[in-house]
Amino acid sequence: MIHSPYIRKPASVQSVMLTVLLALLPGITAYVMQVAAVVVVNLLIATVTALAAEALILALRRRQIAPALSDLSAVVTAWLVVLCFPPILPWWVTVLGVLIAIVAVKHLYGGLGQNPFNPAMVAYCAMIVAFPSLMSQWPPAGQLDFQTQLDLVLGGARQLDAITGATALDAMRTGLRTSGASVESVLQQDGAFGAVGGRGWEWLALGYVAGGLFMLARRIITWHMPVAFIATLAVVSGIFWLAEPARFAPPLFHLASGGAMLAAFFIVTDPVSGATTPRGKLIFAAGIAVIAYLIRVFGAFPEGIAFAVLLMNLCVPLIDMKTQPAVFGHRGSRP
Numbered sequence: 001m002i003h004s005p006y007i008r009k010p011a012s013v014q015s016v017m018l019t020v021l022l023a024l025l026p027g028i029t030a031y032v033m034q035v036a037a038v039v040v041v042n043l044l045i046a047t048v049t050a051l052a053a054e055a056l057i058l059a060l061r062r063r064q065i066a067p068a069l070s071d072l073s074a075v076v077t078a079w080l081v082v083l084c085f086p087p088i089l090p091w092w093v094t095v096l097g098v099l100i101a102i103v104a105v106k107h108l109y110g111g112l113g114q115n116p117f118n119p120a121m122v123a124y125c126a127m128i129v130a131f132p133s134l135m136s137q138w139p140p141a142g143q144l145d146f147q148t149q150l151d152l153v154l155g156g157a158r159q160l161d162a163i164t165g166a167t168a169l170d171a172m173r174t175g176l177r178t179s180g181a182s183v184e185s186v187l188q189q190d191g192a193f194g195a196v197g198g199r200g201w202e203w204l205a206l207g208y209v210a211g212g213l214f215m216l217a218r219r220i221i222t223w224h225m226p227v228a229f230i231a232t233l234a235v236v237s238g239i240f241w242l243a244e245p246a247r248f249a250p251p252l253f254h255l256a257s258g259g260a261m262l263a264a265f266f267i268v269t270d271p272v273s274g275a276t277t278p279r280g281k282l283i284f285a286a287g288i289a290v291i292a293y294l295i296r297v298f299g300a301f302p303e304g305i306a307f308a309v310l311l312m313n314l315c316v317p318l319i320d321m322k323t324q325p326a327v328f329g330h331r332g333s334r335p
Contacts, residue, residue, distance in 0.1 A: 011220075013112070017072035019220050020266070023211030024079055027262065030207035034200035035141050036087035038149035042094055043082050049095045050078035053102040061107070073112050077101050080120035083262060084306070085127070086138045088152040093134055097123040117313045118273045121306040128301070138167050140192070141200025168198030168257040169302040172249055182246035197256025205261040212265025221269040224281035229264045230255065232289035240297070254293065263288070263305045273313050280316075280323040287312045 031039045054074040058065045068074075081097050101119035109115045128135040139149070171193070175186030187193050194202050215221045233254055240248040254260060259267070268274060268285045275284035288308045295304020 013071040013073060016220055017076050019215060019218050020076050021072065021079065023214045023220075024083070024208075024266065026210040027083070027204050027207035028079075030203040031083070031087070034203045036139055036144065036149050037146045038153050039082065039087045041150060041153055042085070042087060042089075042091075043079055045091050046078035046082045046094055046098045047075055049098045050074040050102050053099055054107075057103055057107045061111075063111075068112070071112070074102055074106075077106065077119050080266060081123050083266075084120055084124045084259060086135060088137055088139050088144070088149055089134055090155060091153050093127060093131060097127050100126050113272055115272055116316070118267060118270050118309050121267065121309045124306040125310060128306075136170075141198075167302060168192050168194075168201065168253070169296060172253070172257075173296070173302045176247060183249050184246070196252045198258070201258075202256050205256050208261040208265055212261070215265065215269075221265070222278075222281070224278055225268045225274065225285040226264045228282040228285035229268050229289045230260075232286040233260060233293060236290055236293045248297065254296070258296070258303045259305050260292075263292075263309070267305065267309060273309075273316065275316050275319045275323070277320055277323040277325065279325075280319040283319050283323065284312050284316065287315065 028039065028043070051069055051074055054068060055065050058068055078098050078101075081101050082094060085094060085097060101123040105117055105119040105122045106112065106115050124135075144152075172183070172186055175181050175189070176183065193199055196202060197205065212221070212226055216223060216226075234251040237248070237251040237254045241250045264285075268288050275281050288305065291308035291311055292304040295301060295307055299307075301307070
């Protein structure tokens with residue numbers, strides 16, 4: 001039987017997750033080349049931990065193990081946890097973060113497709129609250145050789161002041177709190193900055209954009225959330241920048257720094273914990289961008305995307321309820 005061209009084979013969970021993993025490769029490649037090659041070791045540790053935890057919890061729940069492991073969803077969660085964490089963390093912090101994401105966030109709510117919160121973002125928030133010093137250790141781009149990075153991950157001595165540096169967001173935030181400082185003076189004095197964002201981290205942003213475009217082309221994600229997130233972050237930061245350019249960084253800095261592009265294409269687009277209607281997706285992603293910017297500039301942390309995602313996860317039921325499209329044949333929206 002020959003199917004019409006408009007009839008497509010439904011995508012399996014495994015094919016979707018495999019596409020997401022492939023889409024992450026450009027960003028991971030840039031990570032290895034520009035910042036810390038040890039991220040590959042972290043990915044291996046996280047993957048093994050995620051699969052072991054998934055198998056154990058499924059065995060305890062008396063569910064089939066092989067189908068769940070082969071759908072690659074645990075691997076995607078593990079990789080996102082690693083890419084959100086500093087790359088030179090001790091291995092046990094990565095293991096603990098993955099266990100929180102897989103066991104506490106995913107399986108305690110019923111498993112794949114049931115979790116109301118983004119697992120990677122819960123893991124990040126839990127770890128930064130529990131271990132704020134370790135979670136603030138970001139290495140300067142290209143300053144640590146692989147052996148030093150590996151020693152730090154596997155438990156070597158940690159001389160904090162010698163091995164870590166401020167991220168671009170942290171350097172900007174701290175610099176602007178100095179009396180008489182301006183965005184221009186901070187950019188000129190601190191070595192954490194590149195052409196438009198964090199030095200070396202700009203390439204990661206481009207890698208995540210490339211991966212995101214790949215997922216859009218494969219129809220794994222829709223345009224709504226990435227466009228809403230990027231546009232809102234640009235507009236909000238642009239308003240503050242135009243009002244007081246000496247005090248607030250320009251929009252391109254916020255887009256190219258921190259985890260903005262990773263969030264735009266791989267975090268806010270989580271199909272389980274995010275909004276599901278077209279208008280709801282726009283509201284959900286825009287809300288994350290607004291909250292993340294406010295936390296970055298006025299809050300206690302230099303990066304606020306994880307907290308913003310969790311706050312908007314709480315709003316998803318209401319957003320979905322208020323943005324349901326009209327039923328065919330009826331006027332207006334429901335309810």
